[in-house]
Amino acid sequence: MKAYYSKAYGNSEASLLGELPDPFAGPGQILVEIKAVTINPVDWKIKQGAARLITGFRFPRIFGADFAGIVRETGHGVTSFSQGQQVYGSQSILFDRRGSLAELRAVDEANVRLIPEGMSFNEAASLPIAALTALNGLRKCGVGKGMKVLVNGGTGGVGHFAIQIARARGAVVTATCSEANSELARSFGADEIMGYSREELANCNTRFDAIMDAYGKMSLRLARHLLKRGGTYASTLFIPPPYLSILITRLIYGRRFTSANMRKRPEDWQELENLFAEGKLNPFIENIFPLENAADAFELAVNGKPRGKIIVSVP
Ligand SMILES: NC(=O)c1ccc[n+]([C@@H]2O[C@H](COP(=O)([O-])OP(=O)(O)OC[C@H]3O[C@@H](n4cnc5c(N)ncnc54)[C@H](OP(=O)(O)O)[C@@H]3O)[C@@H](O)[C@H]2O)c1
Structure with missing residues (x-):
């Protein structure tokens, strides 16, 4: 062959x-x-x-x-x-x-x-890898109707699926991307667009219920700043820092940090296929x-x- x-x-x-x-x-x-x-x-x-x-x-x-x-x-x-x-x-x-x-x-x-x-x-x-990972992260964040969700890296493989899945779940989505890609991010369903520089993120006034970090490298400090109390941050590249800092973040700051990983569960495949059939998930x-x-x-x-x-x- x-x-x-x-x-x-x-x-x-x-x-x-x-x-x-x-x-x-x-x-x-x-x-x-x-x-x-x-x-x-x-x-x-x-x-x-x-x-x-x-x-x-x-x-x-x-x-x-x-x-x-x-x-x-x-x-x-x-x-x-x-x-x-x-x-x-x-x-x-x-x-x-x-x-x-x-x-x-x-x-x-x-x-x-x-x-x-x-x-x-x-x-x-x-x-498979990109959409199942996006779905896993959004699930772990409990993304649902009316929630404010930030998708970091919204026009890449994982990010463009994350925007669409979050929207399909009824969330209000803000996406980050480079300036050249803002129209594209909107076409995936993002309600708001912003740049992903540290400065722009630090100056953002919105506080989110969930952050799906498709790019994966947002600093935990910045994520904590952008999340509401009780909010969850999921990263595609999450490598747990010292567990003590996660525990402190949870107990003192009331924010959860978790990973977004590809999981090949039948119900996850099915959810993606249903969204595709309904025209809500377009690669x-x-x-x-x-x-x-x-x-x-x-x-x-x-x-x-x-x-x-x-x-x-x-x-
Ligand atoms: N844990 C898992 O199971 C799993 C599964 C899939 C992927 N991943 C990991 O997740 C990451 C993303 O995967 P992907 O397939 O989405 O990659 P990708 O298609 O290459 O997309 C990367 C995206 O990141 C954006 N970006 C670049 N610099 C950024 C920054 N400083 N801040 C925020 N966004 C930035 C890019 O936007 P612009 O082009 O507009 O700059 C682009 O949209 C990779 O590192 C991959 O290894 C992990």
Whole structure:
């Protein structure tokens, strides 16, 4: 099969488009003919070697966790899927060296969903990591009707889904983004827009019930300042600081800090699919690269200023 694979950790200099042996569906697995893959930050971070102590040093490696495609064959014990069905999903590339940027990928049945009617391969591939993470963060913040929510980094992969999901839950949404992207953030449903510089955030007069930090790096001090008492901050990059400071923040300042992580629970997939069917969740896909140009997709993800989701399509 054709694959965009890496011979070492690094950027495009470490990778090439070439032929690798076809994978096969093991027990409980599905062999998917890949049609579309999205590039998430986790893909390029692992590709560069950020998790090498976990991912090890065996190459070649194919990156790409999220995928959409067609079932080519099913392994022993697979009962929920059959050949020819259109499917999508996400399988971590931490331990799986055969990711999605290829013509074929073997994935565990538990990581696969049927593509709902009306959803394209590109739309399906764009959803898993980014939209499930946005949903998880908003859930943990208890976002609901009438709540004031701040989405930090509102036009990126996670952020643009977070704005739409928060709006669908009836929240009043303020989004941060660079000036050039303010119209785009409004088109996702943000009621208010502001810049994300430290100064602008510090001068903001609104106090929020919840902050979904899609960018992930807001300082806890700033988050505390922007939250109402009883409010919750969820970050995609939350690494707990000393637990004492979290405890103090909760007990003295009455604010909660938590993480937004991808969770592949059936009810979460279902919620996203329902929102899509109702027209309330629309993946924004500005850049589509053929597999031959996967290097350009990574370049845009790492050094460009991608908006919404980047897709690599496989013919
Ligand atoms: N924990 C998890 O399970 C999980 C899952 C998904 C993602 N993540 C992490 O979450 C982060 C975001 O992921 P993504 O897919 O949304 O990335 P992305 O598509 O690259 O988007 C990044 C966004 O951040 C904005 N931004 C840049 N500088 C900023 C700043 N100083 N303050 C606020 N926003 C800023 C960008 O806006 P402009 O272009 O307008 O500057 C852009 O909209 C990544 O670090 C990723 O690894 C974690």
